[in-house]
Amino acid sequence: MARMRLARLVPLALGLALVLPIQAAHGAGERERQTVFNGVVFDGEGYRGQFYPGNEQTIHLLADAPNVLVPKVTDVYWWPITREYKADWESTNESLTGTLEVGDLTFPMTVYSMRYDGSYAAAATELLTSESAVRAHVENQQARDDYQLALGRYHQDLEEFDASLEAWGDEIDRRRAEGLATDDLPAPEQPSPPAQITVTVTEPQPGIAFSLPAGEYAMRLRAPDGSIVPGSERTLVAFGPRREGVAYKVIAASRYTLPDASTDPNDIIFVSGEAALYIQPAAQREYDAFYAAKLLHSQQQSVQNRRGVWSWLPAGELPASTLSLSANGGPPQPVEADVYYAKQRPGAALGYEIVPYDESAGQGVSTFRAFEVRPQAGVMTVSASGVAGSTREIRTVDTDMGTALLLLAFAPLAAGLFWMSYRRWRTR
Amino acid sequence: MVGADARLRAGSAWRLARRELMGAVRSPSLYVMVTLGCLVAAVIVSSYLDYVADSGTVVLANPLRAPLLFALLATTAYVGLLSTAGLAGERERGTLEVLFYGPVDTTSYIVGKLLGHALTYLLAALAVVAFLALTAWLTGMPLSLKELVLVAASTVPAMSMIALGLALGALAGRIRPALALAALVIAVFIAIDVGSEIAVAQPSDTLLGSAAGLLASLAAAIVWVSPMGYLFWAEDALAVGTVGDVLIAVGAASAYGLALTRMAIAALRWRGVQRWRE
Numbered sequence: 071m072a073r074m075r076l077a078r079l080v081p082l083a084l085g086l087a088l089v090l091p092i093q094a095a096h097g098a099g100e101r102e103r104q105t106v107f108n109g110v111v112f113d114g115e116g117y118r119g120q121f122y123p124g125n126e127q128t129i130h131l132l133a134d135a136p137n138v139l140v141p142k143v144t145d146v147y148w149w150p151i152t153r154e155y156k157a158d159w160e161s162t163n164e165s166l167t168g169t170l171e172v173g174d175l176t177f178p179m180t181v182y183s184m185r186y187d188g189s190y191a192a193a194a195t196e197l198l199t200s201e202s203a204v205r206a207h208v209e210n211q212q213a214r215d216d217y218q219l220a221l222g223r224y225h226q227d228l229e230e231f232d233a234s235l236e237a238w239g240d241e242i243d244r245r246r247a248e249g250l251a252t253d254d255l256p257a258p259e260q261p262s263p264p265a266q267i268t269v270t271v272t273e274p275q276p277g278i279a280f281s282l283p284a285g286e287y288a289m290r291l292r293a294p295d296g297s298i299v300p301g302s303e304r305t306l307v308a309f310g311p312r313r314e315g316v317a318y319k320v321i322a323a324s325r326y327t328l329p330d331a332s333t334d335p336n337d338i339i340f341v342s343g344e345a346a347l348y349i350q351p352a353a354q355r356e357y358d359a360f361y362a363a364k365l366l367h368s369q370q371q372s373v374q375n376r377r378g379v380w381s382w383l384p385a386g387e388l389p390a391s392t393l394s395l396s397a398n399g400g401p402p403q404p405v406e407a408d409v410y411y412a413k414q415r416p417g418a419a420l421g422y423e424i425v426p427y428d429e430s431a432g433q434g435v436s437t438f439r440a441f442e443v444r445p446q447a448g449v450m451t452v453s454a455s456g457v458a459g460s461t462r463e464i465r466t467v468d469t470d471m472g473t474a475l476l477l478l479a480f481a482p483l484a485a486g487l488f489w490m491s492y493r494r495w496r497t498r
Numbered sequence: 499m500v501g502a503d504a505r506l507r508a509g510s511a512w513r514l515a516r517r518e519l520m521g522a523v524r525s526p527s528l529y530v531m532v533t534l535g536c537l538v539a540a541v542i543v544s545s546y547l548d549y550v551a552d553s554g555t556v557v558l559a560n561p562l563r564a565p566l567l568f569a570l571l572a573t574t575a576y577v578g579l580l581s582t583a584g585l586a587g588e589r590e591r592g593t594l595e596v597l598f599y600g601p602v603d604t605t606s607y608i609v610g611k612l613l614g615h616a617l618t619y620l621l622a623a624l625a626v627v628a629f630l631a632l633t634a635w636l637t638g639m640p641l642s643l644k645e646l647v648l649v650a651a652s653t654v655p656a657m658s659m660i661a662l663g664l665a666l667g668a669l670a671g672r673i674r675p676a677l678a679l680a681a682l683v684i685a686v687f688i689a690i691d692v693g694s695e696i697a698v699a700q701p702s703d704t705l706l707g708s709a710a711g712l713l714a715s716l717a718a719a720i721v722w723v724s725p726m727g728y729l730f731w732a733e734d735a736l737a738v739g740t741v742g743d744v745l746i747a748v749g750a751a752s753a754y755g756l757a758l759t760r761m762a763i764a765a766l767r768w769r770g771v772q773r774w775r776e
Binding site: 153320322323324325328330331332336337338339340341342343344347372373374375376379463465466468470472474475476478479480483485486487493 | 553
């Protein structure tokens with residue numbers, strides 16, 4: 071009885087084991103002092119930080135793009151919850167200096183800064199190194215100081231304006247009381263606030279900046295005394311794109327918070343019952359899937375190390391203000407981009423309408439810039455003129471055909487049975 | 499004399515091929531096979547349509563490629579088993595020996611069988627393509643030129659599978675062990691090739707994903723001997739749009755099929771055409 075029960079459980083256990091993640095055999099919490107690298111790496115759009123512990127012997131970077139590695143010594147421990155190695159910067163955070171040897175090339179220690187406009191978003195960051203980093207930071211600091219001074223002056227002007235406005239109001243009241251004209255009394259001019267500083271340039275930090283052509287390199291850090299820093303040896307893989315293309319975010323009017331994405335140039339956008347689609351194009355590049363995953367997260371463990379598997383990464387905005395749209399083989403028509411927002415329907419019932427944005431919508435409304443396409447029966451084609459990989463078909467499908475197809479699938483069997491029955495009847 | 503001999507052989511092979519084709523057309527198994535391919539296609543497309551009906555949009559590349567590939571794989575396996583069963587069955591029943599008293603030799607027999615089963619495969623594949631074309635017309639989901647090229651290219655791996663089936667049928671003494679052997683070989687090929695395709699999509703830190711490396715190694719090892727491997731090779735090349743790779747896959751499959759055909763001929767000569775006796 072027990073043997074039968076076990077026999078039933080074994081396949082179930084094997085099946086579960088196939089899909090459950092493998093737990094790495096690491097001791098959580100054990101610390102090891104290591105030479106590590108912090109990376110400021112270009113991901114195709116902007117820059118992101120990466121951590122390369124000693125356990126990650128290979129560093130993956132985009133070729134022909136400036137990157138920064140910052141060598142340090144710290145205590146590294148395994149964090150089982152996120153299944154990655156972490157640095158205990160609080161206990162040990164020792165900066166290293168030296169020259170980075172990458173293949174036959176050498177790169178000295180320098181300084182670097184990050185420049186971004188608005189809030190920090192990896193897609194909008196720019197890397198500055200050496201003299202330009204120092205200069206940009208100084209200029210940014212000066213601009214901020216100037217802004218603070220201008221802001222102070224503005225507040226003073228505002229106080230004076232408030233006072234003069236009050237006095238002007240009193241004078242108006244007095245003249246009206248006396249029946250005198252007030253047209254010749256000019257209103258005080260409101261001061262304008264100084265333009266806000268939106269650009270931030272971080273304080274220059276020490277790091278090793280470099281750009282490499284595609285290839286695989288042996289990397290190590292040579293200390294000022296000429297010795298190789300222990301634990302600094304790594305393999306560095308610089309990889310480039312296989313091809314470039316255009317990705318589209320497709321926003322259906324009825325489900326604007328749940329967009330679809332099209333990255334494959336062979337993609338077709340199938341639509342049914344939608345009054346409008348809002349399309350947002352963006353540039354993209356195709357890379358080796360394993361390398362790309364390791365670029366975005368150096369300790370990525372889910373991706374398989376296989377060649378011949380590809381994935382697309384964003385490559386910034388597509389500088390196209392016009393898309394070309396044709397329907398059922400007709401001449402292409404230009405489609406201009408516009409700014410839209412979801413206008414909520416009044417009342418308690420849920421509902422909205424996507425409409426072009428104008429100032430009557432008020433401030434603080436969430437808007438998006440897109441190209442509006444109204445689906446028609448048949449085949450439409452949208453593309454960005456002269457941009458390879460930008461063409462997509464938009465097809466309207468008949469969603470009521472499912473049952474008919476299932477029935478039609480039995481037609482070959484029915485035809486065969488009829489044919490054999492007929493032959494049998496004929497030969498009787 | 500040589501020319502007359504060749505004409506006689508060609509005529510025998512053609513008659514055998516016609517006999518195979520007519521036999522398949524009169525058998526219910528062919529219609530079941532085609533219906534299975536159409537049914538899987540209908541289920542897949544129906545699920546796409548349901549999704550579009552719920553969501554308003556769906557983004558897909560080559561929506562009819564997956565059901566077509568399933569149908570081609572299933573039909574390839576079917577004609578492989580059919581060829582094994584045909585040869586081993588004829589020998590077991592004694593009809594093979596009788597056939598060779600006529601103007602039939604080993605080469606014309608194998609070539610005739612190969613041609614007949616290839617026509618059966620083509621018939622089944624075209625029936626599925628017709629269904630997919632009807633699906634495209636009814637639903638708006640297109641059947642592209644690449645799919646038609648895939649069907650054309652798939653005939654070569656299918657003929658390799660037929661030749662392999664004939665070789666296994668020629669080597670085995672009786673129909674049951676021949677079918678068992680052919681089914682085992684086909685199952686192993688499908689398991690490795692299809693399993694490798696599935697495992698590569700899994701996260702590598704799961705057991706199935708970690709087996710992807712092993713499956714990929716096995717797939718690489720059998721890529722030159724698995725007809726399914728050639729089909730996937732052609733399909734991958736078509737997906738990327740590299741015509742050269744498609745031609746290479748077809749060329750390699752042709753060479754492999756030719757080698758298997760010669761092996762089937764040699765196996766039949768070695769084993770003989772007489773009914774196997776205890």
